[in-house]
Amino acid sequence: MSVYGVLFYALGGLMLAATTLAVTSRSLVHAVVYLVNAFFATGLLFYLLGAPLLAAFEIIIYAGAIMVLFLFIVMLTRQDKPLAGGVSLMRWLLPGLTSLVSLAAGTALVFSGGATGVPLAPAMASPRDLGRALFSRWWLGVEIVSFLLLVALVGALYLGRAPREGAAAGKSPGDAP
Amino acid sequence: MSDWFYLLPQAILCAGGLAALGLGAVLLRPAPGLQLGGALLFLAAAGAIVLALPAAGPVLDDMLAFDGIVRFYQLLILGSAGLSLLFASRYASLRGLAGDELYALVLFATLGMLLLAGAANWVIFVLGLELFTLCLYVLIALDRGRRTSLEAALKYFVPGAAAAGCLIFGVALIYAATGSLDLASSLASTAAGDVASFGPGLAGLALILLGVGFKLALAPFHLWAPDVYQGAPAPVAAFLATGSKVAVYAALLRLVAALPADAWQALAPVFWLLSAATLLAGSLPALTQTRVKRLLAYSSVAQMGYLLLALLAYPAAGPAPVMFYAAAYVLMDLGAFGSLGLLSPVSGDLDALEGFAGLGRTRPWPAAVLAVSLLSLAGLPLTMGFVGKFVVFVAVVRAGYPVLAGIGILGAVVAAGAYLRVLGALYFGRPVHAGQGQPPGPAAYVALGLVGALIVLLGIVPGPLLGLLR
Amino acid sequence: MIVPFGHVLLLAALLFLMGLSCTIARRNLVMILIGVEIMLNASGLALVASSLRWMSMDGQALTALILGVAASEVTVGLALVMAVRRASGSLDADRQTALKEDDR
Structure with missing residues (x-):
């Protein structure tokens, strides 16, 4: 595996971890901060995939402007305490199951070869x-x-x-x- | 003829929206008549140009398409915007809502709808859709001091934003599979490949259909519709129910037309199920509704079912049924929601069935147009709704879906009962509130007259229009 | 070579599903908006990767445009959320029940 590959999997793992934490977080402030991490990783991934300007935009607009907007709203509405009740398992059941099914289908598609097996060559x-x-x-x-x-x-x-x-x-x- | 002329209607609407905003900034309190007249002038100019432009293939670097079908739907959208504004202007100024935002946002929404109806590639498709949905979020919340209006906007926003996310990811997957953002060519090559190589493309198509289904309120994605229509100001509900639906429907028609025959064969059962579910999900709950706005919301869901029937018959029967029924739908829903707004007191839109009691005698003109619209929605003879349903059912049976036509007729009969309850209240109920509501004003009378006359006229002599559409 | 194209698509699909689940499962309106942002971000990732796969700029251009879409959507969304909170005093989607089917 090339150094590009290692970087990709490391950034991808970081994005998945940060997004999972953000989505399941009981505190809105924590969720926003995790998401800033995920967007930074996305920006780096954009750079890796040959889009330097978009990488800068991603960090300036997503991780910068949009997330600061979210933080403002969280502060303005005094929602900086953990959400009461938090995350109920029942509500996650249906989306979780559908996601698992679609994911299984997607994985099968990706690893069955065909057009999705094309290796990406580095370009800028x-x-x-x-x-x-x-x-x-x-x-x-x-x-x-x-x-x-x-x-x-x-x-x-x-x-x-x-x-x-x-x-x-x-x-x-x-x-x- | 230069390609640039095809951008002229859109450019006029841009100018109109900016002018409305500028007018509000320069004259702090512009006369409502000036705003309304200006907006109508811009809409009419755009309509005249749409009417005059010759049909062409994709223009402007394959950005926009313009053929007879697009022209027809764009005219419908412009007409729906104009009539909604006629209904809305006095309604809004009586309630203190007639700021420059109302007129500017309606014009910008119309711009987005025109772009969506004429989109020849996915970029314009997504951006046009986003533009008018964003305007509608704000328009539904126009009565921002009222909790129901805000809640309706929220209930349109949450599923709408999720649907937009699905749609955009679907477009990304189609681009991943085919390397093209062109609507026709990407769909053709998605359908041409085998599942293993083009799986992402098929998943993308499914996500796009899901997003479109949300916007059209097809069952099982229709649950937002009753709440949103109930909470939105009535003239905004009229615009939401007609303009936005017709624009998305026109885009769906382009998608179906771009699909190769074998892909259509594979998708037809999906549309079969969707239309059957939508017909039943719209017709059956209508029967037990005691709130007229919710009843109209369910009825507009059911009307989407009839439009899907016409879509199923489209490859076999041609475009006349889809176009005629869309026109009928626009007039009926504009008439119903528009006159409901005119009958309502300033304190809040009429909703409960009892509120309509006796209005047929105390407010004869708006009540008569409401009655005509309801009769047409029920599909009674001598109305446009009857002719539309007849044309659609004939086309569907010819296309080989007799069961679906049966479900459609069943749904129409069931829903007719619900409409008759409202008619009964209008004309046979004892008036409860004497003298509620305000006189509609001349602009609204024009709209009432146009809608009522067209529904009846095209119901009695549909021949010329049908001939034109063929 | 970086990685197979499918792996990037799979990562994007995972992120998209997380965002979708977030909009469906969470009750807090701000979290619902965050879910939408995650979905749009995943679309951007898929588009940039496809742009590299097909060696064309269309995907990158659409990603740049989607940045604008995301920004405007979140602006209106947050303004709406603030207005709703002012009117109802709650950010909980389940507590917005002024509009519902009649009880019977």
Whole structure:
């Protein structure tokens, strides 16, 4: 096994362990911190799979921005204590069983050879390649995502402002209080 | 003709949404008539261009497709957005909800729906779907001071986000199996390979169907629908039930059309089961409902079952039944939810059956359109719903699924009982609340008149439209 | 050679199933959102690996776009969660029961 292979399995193991801990954690803060670890490992894996710019994005956006947002919400809502009742086994039964079945099917598919047995050769796509692909081939997608972000901004602002008392009396809530 | 013209309707909607937001920023309290008129103008301009564009293959680097079917569904979506806004404008301003967000988000949602209906590759498919769902999350929570509205948005968000995750992972698996993000070519090569090499592709297709099933509220993924429709403001529920469903349905139609014949043979039993389950899951619970919004929600689930029937018959019978029934569905649900909103008092949407008692006499026009929509949903003759069901059943029997047609007729008969209870309350009940609700205003009268007249007119003379669709 | 393509897909599938199980099994709304993020992240991993497998940039481009999707979805989701908490005082999905079938 090459050094790439060793790295892949080590990072993959780290991701699985961190995600398992996050998913089953009884404390929201712990879950978020485990998840930051998992996203760091994903970023490194992206680098290994030849996507350095995406690796940086993954760490900046997922591990940075999104997880900090989660932490803010956890702190704002004072949910930093362990969840009462925590994780009931019965609720995990159905998703757990379905996951096991799909996993068994997936494993059988992967190890039965065919197209999924193709070895991945190391290669690197420079940020310039990604930029070219994004802005020459997939420019329409970039435009749509820009509107997606605008809608998210408008929506979050709208939902975040508390409705004024007496808004139902015919006043427009569109202007700031 | 340059490819760029095919982006013009979408660009107009972008401009419209930005204009609505800008208007709200410049004039702190713009007149509702100005906002409504502007939004309708943008929708109409986009519609005119959609109508005028000639059919073409994939355009703009294979991003968008535009053929007769796409054109029809895009017009339906634009019409549904326009009528929903006509129903919504006075409803919203009476309740203090008519900010610039309402108009901007409806326009942006319409943009996402147009993109989804015309998507020629998975990237546009996913992004278009996300764009309008994100707008709908906020629109359902429009009445953010009311707990039910927020809860409905949450109950749409949680399954919706999970479904989006499934759909995106499905797209990733299809790309892993085929190396192509093009809708038609990736589906063709997924179906062409043997299971061992293209297992991920098949799993991806299954996940995508699951995500689509959630958005369309097909059984067994329909459980969110009654809660969401009950809690959402009625005109938003009208838009959610018509525009978003039609857009996803148009995309599903493209998927089915892109599948090679042998793959369709393998998938047909799945659709058979889904449509039978959806018909029964929508029709049977409707019978015991005492809340009219939930009843309408179950009925729209059942209508999705009829649309799936038409989809099953699509390869054999052509596009006319799917298109005609989709149009009928849009008009019926817009009429039902829209007039329900107009009949409701400001304190909260009418829901319990008793609240409708005697409204046929005190509020004749909205009640009449509600009655016509319900009769059409029940499939009574002289309405568009009857013609639509008839066309679909004929196509399904011809395509060789007589049992399914039987289940469909059974479901229609069962559900008709539920609709008749509402009609009974409307016209034979004793009025409980004298003078509740507000006068609908001229915009809503236009919408009421259009919807009611079209349902009856196309129910009596469906020939020209059916001929056009063939 | 790094590893067989299938192994990366299997890792992505595992992560995806964990995220899906998290959204289904957990009751806390923030945990449900975290599950969705895990699902989207798994999709990104599968796309980047496929991009290497097919030596095309399409998968990487879609991953970059999905970053935007994840960010906007989580923004609206968290704003909604905050609004719901303000209205109902709870972050527990099971306690949101103002809308339900009539008891009889």
